[in-house]
Amino acid sequence: MNPYRKDFPIFEGNDKIYFDNAATTQRPARVFAEMTAFNDTCNANPLRGLYAWSVEATDRYEQARHTAAAFIGAAQDCQIIFTRNATESINLVAYTWGMANIGEGDEILISIMEHHSNILPWQMVARQKKARLVYLECLPDGTITDEEIESKLTDRTKLVGIGHVSNVMGVTNPVEKIIALAHQKGAVVLVDGAQSAPHMPIDVRKMDADFFAFSGHKLCGPMGIGVLYGKKELLEDMPPFLTGGEMIEYVTRESATYAELPHKFEAGTVNATGAVGLEAAIRYIQEIGFETIMKTEETLTARLIARLRETPHVTVYGQEDPSKHCGIVTFNIEGCHPHDVASVLDTENIYIRAGHHCAQPLMKWMGVGSTARASLYFYNTEEEVDRFADKISQVRGWLGYGD
Amino acid sequence: MEIKSLYREIVNEHNLYPGHKYDLENPTMVLQGINPSCGDDINLQLRIEDDIITDASFNGSGCAISQASADMMIDLIIGKRKEEALRLAETFMGMIKGTATAGQIESLEEAAALQDISHMPARVKCAVLGWRTMRQMLEEINK
Numbered sequence: 001m002n003p004y005r006k007d008f009p010i011f012e013g014n015d016k017i018y019f020d021n022a023a024t025t026q027r028p029a030r031v032f033a034e035m036t037a038f039n040d041t042c043n044a045n046p047l048r049g050l051y052a053w054s055v056e057a058t059d060r061y062e063q064a065r066h067t068a069a070a071f072i073g074a075a076q077d078c079q080i081i082f083t084r085n086a087t088e089s090i091n092l093v094a095y096t097w098g099m100a101n102i103g104e105g106d107e108i109l110i111s112i113m114e115h116h117s118n119i120l121p122w123q124m125v126a127r128q129k130k131a132r133l134v135y136l137e138c139l140p141d142g143t144i145t146d147e148e149i150e151s152k153l154t155d156r157t158k159l160v161g162i163g164h165v166s167n168v169m170g171v172t173n174p175v176e177k178i179i180a181l182a183h184q185k186g187a188v189v190l191v192d193g194a195q196s197a198p199h200m201p202i203d204v205r206k207m208d209a210d211f212f213a214f215s216g217h218k219l220c221g222p223m224g225i226g227v228l229y230g231k232k233e234l235l236e237d238m239p240p241f242l243t244g245g246e247m248i249e250y251v252t253r254e255s256a257t258y259a260e261l262p263h264k265f266e267a268g269t270v271n272a273t274g275a276v277g278l279e280a281a282i283r284y285i286q287e288i289g290f291e292t293i294m295k296t297e298e299t300l301t302a303r304l305i306a307r308l309r310e311t312p313h314v315t316v317y318g319q320e321d322p323s324k325h326c327g328i329v330t331f332n333i334e335g336c337h338p339h340d341v342a343s344v345l346d347t348e349n350i351y352i353r354a355g356h357h358c359a360q361p362l363m364k365w366m367g368v369g370s371t372a373r374a375s376l377y378f379y380n381t382e383e384e385v386d387r388f389a390d391k392i393s394q395v396r397g398w399l400g401y402g403d
Numbered sequence: 404m405e406i407k408s409l410y411r412e413i414v415n416e417h418n419l420y421p422g423h424k425y426d427l428e429n430p431t432m433v434l435q436g437i438n439p440s441c442g443d444d445i446n447l448q449l450r451i452e453d454d455i456i457t458d459a460s461f462n463g464s465g466c467a468i469s470q471a472s473a474d475m476m477i478d479l480i481i482g483k484r485k486e487e488a489l490r491l492a493e494t495f496m497g498m499i500k501g502t503a504t505a506g507q508i509e510s511l512e513e514a515a516a517l518q519d520i521s522h523m524p525a526r527v528k529c530a531v532l533g534w535r536t537m538r539q540m541l542e543e544i545n546k
Contacts, residue, residue, distance in 0.1 A: 337466035339441055343406050343526060355441060369442035369464065398407050399467060400415025 002296075004028075004288065004379045017350045017384045022167050022195060022328050022375035024217045027281070031221060034280035035273050046272045047246055047263070057272055064275035065262070068227050071282045072193075072212060073203035078261040079235065081228040082275055086194040087117040089213035089228035090161070092265060093190055094121035096238040097211075098159065101188075104130040106158040109187070111136040111144060111173065112365050113166040116358040118192045122161055131158070137365075141319050142169030149178055157187040164196035168357050168373065169318040170328030172196065179208050188234065194218055198377070199297065199326050201290045204229050216274065221281035225274030228265070235261050242267040293378040297327040300376045300385055304329050307389035312403070313396060317371065327376040330357075333392070336399050338372040344398045348391050406523065410467065413516040417471035423460045424474060430460075432544075436536030438528050443469040447536045451544070454485050466529050468520070473533030475514040485541045492538040499527055 005011055007028035010018075018026060042056035049055065062077065069080045083089045098121070102108060108122045112135045126133040136152050138144045153160070160182045165172050179189045190211040193202060198219035204212045212229040216222060230238075240247060240258055244267040249257040258264045285293070302322035308314045313334040318325055333341055338354035345352055353373045356363045363370060374388065396403065430448040437444050443465030450458040459477045463470065476495075480488045494511055497503030499521050508515045520530040 339466040339526070339529065340410070340468070343523070344410065347405055347407050363442075369444075399410055400419050 002379055002381045005381070007284075008379060011379070015349055017380075017388055019350065019352045019374040019376060019380070019384075019388065021198075021377040021380075022218070022373065023353055024223065025198065025220050025377055026379065027220050027222065027277075028284055030284060031277045031280045035222065035277045038273055038276045043273075045269055047270070061270060061272040061275050064272075064279035067279045067282050068275075069229075071202070071286070072197065072214075072227075072229055073205050074229050075205060076232065079229055079232055081230070081235075081262045081265040082270060083213075083226045083228050084224055084271070085215040085217070085226035086192060086213040087215075087226075089211075089226055090118055090190065090192060091121050092228055092241045093211050093213075093230075094125050096241050096265075097188070097234060098122070098125040099129070100237075100239060102126075102129050102131050102158045105156060106131040107134050107154060107156045108132070108159050108161065109134045109136060109152055109157050109182075110161040111138065111163065113138060113142060113169060113171075113173070113359065113362050114161065114163050115167050115192065115194065116360070117194075118161045118163060118190075119361065122159075132156075135361075136162075138169075138171075140366075142166055142171035142317075143319075144173055144178075146174075146177065149174075149181055153181055153185050153187065155185060157182065157185050160187050160189045161192065162189065163192040163194075165199070165326045165328075166318075166359075166362075167195050167328065168330050168359050168362055168371070170195075170325035170330070170375075171319055172200075172324065172326060175209070176207055179210075183208070195326060195328070198285070199290075200294060210234055216278040216281060219281055219285055222274050222277040225271050225278045227278075232261065235265070238265075240264050240267070244268050246270065288378065296378045297376055298323045300380055300382065301325050301327055301329060303382060304374065304376070304385045304389065307385065308392065311389065311393045314392065317366065328373065329375070330371045330373045332368065332371050333395050335401060336395055338370045340399055341372045341395055344395055345391060350388055350391060406519075409516065409519060413475075413513065414467050414471040417474040418467035421470065421474040423477040424462060424470070425460050426462055427458060427460045430458075432540050434536055434540045436532050436539075438465070438469070438532055441466065441469075441529065443529055443532050445469065445473050445532055445536060447473065447533065447540065449537070449540060451485060456480050456483055456485060456488055461533065465532070466526075468517075468526055468529040469532045472514070472517060472530045475517075476533045476537065479512055479514055480537065485544065489538060489541050492534045492541075495534045496531060499531060 008026045042053045044053035044057045046058040046061045065077045065080045069077045182189045188210040191209045193214040197214035216225040247267040305322045315332050317330045342354035355370045427448040431451050432449045445461050445463035448460045461473045494507045
């Protein structure tokens, strides 16, 4: 039996198979226990109070920042900006660094595998600044070749936005290589870590990422808290994103001077409860350890892909090697629309995602309207994988086919 | 009705063996209906003579519910006056929203089988795609 299962109240007393972890993960009881403890012992508005509760709330909030910084290998806590999620982190960079540094005729390079959240902000910048949005194409299995990277990076490339792990293919992109080559061209690189930070150790300094974004809710944290990491010199030069309280030094009738990092980018009352929950989630993940997480996911993914490959009429997308899926298995059943597949599996208490996975350009490139996706995490089990695979072999029957 | 029974008893038949999924030779109106978020896509074709829908068909791709619903709709509207087809569309929408009476729902004949889609919010737009497209076409004539 999976030893982590019992940490999650949502799995108690039912046989639901939750295979939609790339969308959001489940949360262990301790995450909300920590949030409740904050609420019950020191809730006050952080960062400005002159009394004990507010000081304590500030400490807890900044402690969360420290934990998040250590989690991804940031040199300093002030390089961690708390946002609502990875989407907001990317938008922050687009609206501030992007609008200030990208101009007419410049190029923004992103991959065809990006989530909409790493496409639309750059479409906006490109449109407003008359810049060009260029796509890194991939091979059918999701590989981005060195030749492709080298041919698409030019002297006009100002920014590269790259998903660390594709939420459809599950493939880990060669971010270190992309970053090294982009830096040679003088470009800045934003890594969308929404699908990587939950599954593998991240070291933003080793990677040499200029910006790194991730969400708390995909790594057992609460919804509504995410992180933007940035290199200090970049963050310091950037104009603020949102303005208002908590992010100023002096305000006169006509002007204001902004607070130091990271507060310059955290206007208004912050999500301290969320940050405390994120910290609890990160500590939980660290206790389990990425070695265990990766090993468990790899074993489950290998089993799942093997079972699906032996099931007639099933196509599995992405890499041959299950260890290159990051727990994400995207597939289709011949003749069955993914929404119908998800609907009938729902009646079997199996929860998967179906549709375009917020990656419509990729779906179009793959030549499919939509796909079904099972995505695993360390709390899933082999029994679940087997039950899932058994049911997959019955789907065509439920949808009216004779075989 | 549980969704598996819904598929078994009605949707699969119309999805896998549709009676009206082909191109009309001489349609008087053609309109594409799309659900962008799921990729359901139908091309609805009507032949209307003297305000009567004398023939209808569709083509397209999408989930079983979207395709089967369009096929059942066409079964129902061929030979009807356009006002009557519009009234049936209102009834279908009402059934999905849970506001139609039992008597009204009966007028939908086989399409009434999709009543339980009202409990499956994610699938509502699939079921109404054909009806929504037809309504748009017929309202266009009235403009």
